[in-house]
Amino acid sequence: MNLARFPRRRYTAGFTPLEPLPRLSALLGPELWIKRDDLLGLAGGGNKTRKLEFLVAEALREGADTLVTVGAPQSNHCRLTLAAAAREGLHCRLIIEERVPGTYSPDALGNNLLFDLMGVESITPVALGSDLGAAMAAEAAAVAALGRRAYVIPGGGSNPLGALGYASCAQEIMAQSFDQGVAIDRIIVASGSAGTHAGLLVGLTALNAGIPLTGINVRRPQAEQEANVHALAVTTAALLGTPVPDRSAVSALDRWVGPGYSLPTPSMVEAVRLLASVEGIMLDPVYTGKAMAGLIGLAREGVLRRGERVLFIHTGGSPSLHAYAPALRDPVLQPQ
Structure with missing residues (x-):
C-alpha cells in the first residue's frame, strides 16, 4: 500500500x-x-484532520486560495476545514445543511463559536434536501468572480x-x-x-x-x-x-x-x-x-x-x- x-x-x-x-x-x-x-x-x-491532509495538499497543488465545504450545524468537518484554511493562509466558505429544522444558530456555542473565532469568510445555511453540490458550486463561482480560485471539499471530506x-x-x-x-x-x-x-x-x-x-x-x-x-x-x-x-x-x-x-x-x-x-x-x-x-x-x-x-x-x-x-x-x- x-x-x-x-x-x-x-x-x-x-x-x-x-x-x-x-x-x-x-x-x-x-x-x-x-x-x-x-x-x-x-x-x-x-478524524477529518487525516482526510484534510490529502485534500488540502491537492487544493494547494491546484493553486486554490479558498476552501468550500458543507456540513450540518455543529459540523466537526467544517471546524477542521476552517482550521486547515487558517493554517495554510486560505479563505474558507461553509454551507450549513439544517438536517433538523431550526437547529442552526450563528450565536450557538460549540463549533459555531469556533467558526467565528477562526475567521470564516461566509456561512450559508440551507434546508435539508437542498442540492448541496449546486450550493457549493455557487460558492465556487462567487469566489471565481472575485478573481480567486476555490477548491470544493465534499461533506466529511468523504x-x-x-x-x-x-x-x-x-x-x-x-x-x-x-x-x-x-x-x-x-x-x-x-x-x-x-x-x-x-x-x-x-x-x-x-x-x-x-x-x-x-x-x-x-x-x-x-x-x-x-x-x-x-x-x-x-x-x-x-x-x-x-x-x-x-x-x-x-x-x-x-x-x-x-x-x-x-x-x-x-x-x-x-x-x-x-x-x-x-x-x-x-x-x-x-x-x-x-x-x-x-x-x-x-x-x-x-x-x-x-x-x-x-x-x-x-x-x-x-x-x-x-x-x-x-x-x-x-x-x-x-x-x-
Whole structure:
C-alpha cells in the first residue's frame, strides 16, 4: 500500500495514542482499547484532520486560495476545514445543511463559536434536501468572480482522496499493534459520511489484517449506509491500487441512530457520561457518543465477548459538547 505517491500536508506530529480502557473494560467484559484520533492536529482534533491532509495538499497543488465545504450545524468537518484554511493562509466558505429544522444558530456555542473565532469568510445555511453540490458550486463561482480560485471539499471530506487518510490510519494501527504487542480482534467506528469507515476497510484489506470492522451508523438505515461505504471503498481501492474489500466485510449497524442524525438518545447520554466518568475521555453527542452506545450495547448483548480485544476509534467531536449541554443534563435522558 503505497501512500507516499500522494501529496500530503502533515497536521499531526507522529501517531495518535493507542490506549487501554481498563475501567470501562472491567464494567463491560471485553478488553477495550481506544485510538485517540480526537488528539489529531488542527483546532480541537478529530478524524477529518487525516482526510484534510490529502485534500488540502491537492487544493494547494491546484493553486486554490479558498476552501468550500458543507456540513450540518455543529459540523466537526467544517471546524477542521476552517482550521486547515487558517493554517495554510486560505479563505474558507461553509454551507450549513439544517438536517433538523431550526437547529442552526450563528450565536450557538460549540463549533459555531469556533467558526467565528477562526475567521470564516461566509456561512450559508440551507434546508435539508437542498442540492448541496449546486450550493457549493455557487460558492465556487462567487469566489471565481472575485478573481480567486476555490477548491470544493465534499461533506466529511468523504471522497476517495480523503478516504486515503483512514487507509493510512489502518497502517498506523497495525504498526502500533505490533510495537505495543496488542493483537486487535475487532475495530468499532462511527459510520457517517462513510470516508473514515471506507478508508479503514480499504487499508485493513490491503494489509491483509484479518480484523473485522464494525461501523455504528449515526444517520441512515443499515442497508443504505453499507451500500455507501462499499461504493466509496471500491473507488478508494481503485485510487490506491489495492484489492477491493468484499461487500460482506461491510457492517454499519443502525440500532443506535435513535430518532435521527444529531438527535440525543438515552444510550448516547449514558455513553458520553460513562466514558467521561470512568476514563476521563470526552465523546461527542453526534458521532462518538452513539458509536460508543453501540459498543456498550454489543458488549451487554454478548456479541463482544469477555476477553475479546476491541479497539474503538475515537473520531473526535468534543468541541461541540457545550452546544448539547441541555440534553446531556436532561433527567429524562439519564440512565435509570
